[in-house]
Amino acid sequence: EVQLVESGGGLAQPGESLRLSCAVSGVTVSNKFMSWVRQAPGEGLNWVSTIYSGGTRLSADSVKGRFTISRDNSKNTLYLQMNFLRAEDTATYYCALGNSHGSSGYYDFWGQGTLVAVSS
Amino acid sequence: SYELTQPPSVPVSPGQPANITCSGDKLGEKYVSWYQQKPGQSPVLVIYQDKKRPSGIPERFSGSNSGNTATLTLSGAQAMDEGDYYCQAWDSNTVVFGGGTKLTVL
Numbered sequence: 697e698v699q700l701v702e703s704g705g706g707l708a709q710p711g712e713s714l715r716l717s718c719a720v721s722g723v724t725v726s727n728k729f730m731s732w733v734r735q736a737p738g739e740g741l742n743w744v745s746t747i748y749s750g751g752t753r754l755s756a757d758s759v760k761g762r763f764t765i766s767r768d769n770s771k772n773t774l775y776l777q778m779n780f781l782r783a784e785d786t787a788t789y790y791c792a793l794g795n796s797h798g799s800s801g802y803y804d805f806w807g808q809g810t811l812v813a814v815s816s
Numbered sequence: 817s818y819e820l821t822q823p824p825s826v827p828v829s830p831g832q833p834a835n836i837t838c839s840g841d842k843l844g845e846k847y848v849s850w851y852q853q854k855p856g857q858s859p860v861l862v863i864y865q866d867k868k869r870p871s872g873i874p875e876r877f878s879g880s881n882s883g884n885t886a887t888l889t890l891s892g893a894q895a896m897d898e899g900d901y902y903c904q905a906w907d908s909n910t911v912v913f914g915g916g917t918k919l920t921v922l
Contacts (some may be wrong), residue, residue, distance in 0.1 A: 731911065741851070741859065741902050743911035754909050757817075788853075790858060799906040802849035802864040809858055 698722035698805045700791045705810030708781050712814075718774040718791030718807055725749075726769040729794035729801060732776045735809075739744035744789070745776065759785075781814045789814075818907035820914035827920045836917045838886040838903030846905045850879060850884040853916075854899040862901075863888060893921050902918040 704716040716732070716783040745755040745765040753765055764777040776793055788811050792803035821839045828834035838848060848866050851859035861870050863879035866886065876891040886905075890897055898921050903914040 733911075733913075740900075740916040741853075741904075743913060746911065756910065780914040792859075796865070800847040800865055801850070801906060801911075802847075802861060802904070803859075804861050804864070804870060806858040807859070 698793070700793060700805055700807035701790050702789065702807045704809040705789065705812045707813045707815065708814075709816050710782060710814055712775070712781055713779045714781065714812060716776040716778065716791075716810060716812075720772045720774070720793065721789075721807055723805075725767070725772050725774070725791070725793065727799075730765075730767060730774045731792045731794060732765060732774075733790045733792050733803075733806075734785075734812075735790065736784075736787040744785075746794070747774070770795065771779075778812070781812075783814050785812060786814050818905075818910070820866045820903055820905060820912050822901075822914040822917045824905060824915070825920060827922055828890070828907045829922055830895060834893045834897075834919060836888040836901050836903075836919065838888070838914045839884055840905065840912075841852050842883060843884050843886055843905065844882045846881075846907065848879070848881050849852045849904045850877075850888045851902045851904065852897075853902065854898050859902065872875075890919075893919070895921050897921060 729748045731746040747765045788809040791807040795804040852865040853859045866881040867879040
């Protein structure tokens with residue numbers, strides 16, 4: 697059974713940092729792409745960042761320069777380093793496991809989400 | 817930036833068909849995936865690459881994509897199908913989600 701378990705969320709003040717982790721079990725992630733997708737309270741899904749098996753990173757404009765996605769294939773774990781947090785970053789952050797390649801890619805497994813709240 | 821537009825809500829009577837649309841410029845030239853999200857739960861993939869169903873997804877779910885519109889069709893809606901549905905596509909190395917459609921089975 698494939699499982700994705702996020703951790704690291706919590707309350708932060710504007711300008712502070714948090715690091716999210718996503719531990720994957722039941723599948724080897726080394727040849728898959730992985731992403732972070734967030735959902736503000738009562739809102740829809742918004743893509744944050746993607747990392748491919750080869751290390752190529754893609755990010756939404758809203759987080760470029762502040763958030764960094766990384767992965768440790770030996771630990772089957774995905775990370776999101778979030779710096780200079782803003783109130784608008786408040787959301788549930790989902791880790792998602794990608795399948796297929798390029799523009800045909802989709803997410804066949806999702807974590808349960810971890811809540812990040814940014815407030816003074 | 818690329819946008820995907822969905823109707824905010826779609827009501828349907830039990831056992832009746834329901835169509836949820838997703839519109840975007842030349843969307844038919846892209847692959848579209850659909851996700852179902854129930855309150856308090858994570859999204860679940862129901863359709864990928866326009867019309868393929870993952871294992872475990874009921875046959876009443878189907879998809880199509882042509883021109884500027886992709887459509888998720890439920891052949892006979894059931895109470896358990898209530899929830900929010902999101903379309904997703906790639907554009908210029910970014911992942912785009914539609915705003916979501918709330919399916920209500922009345």
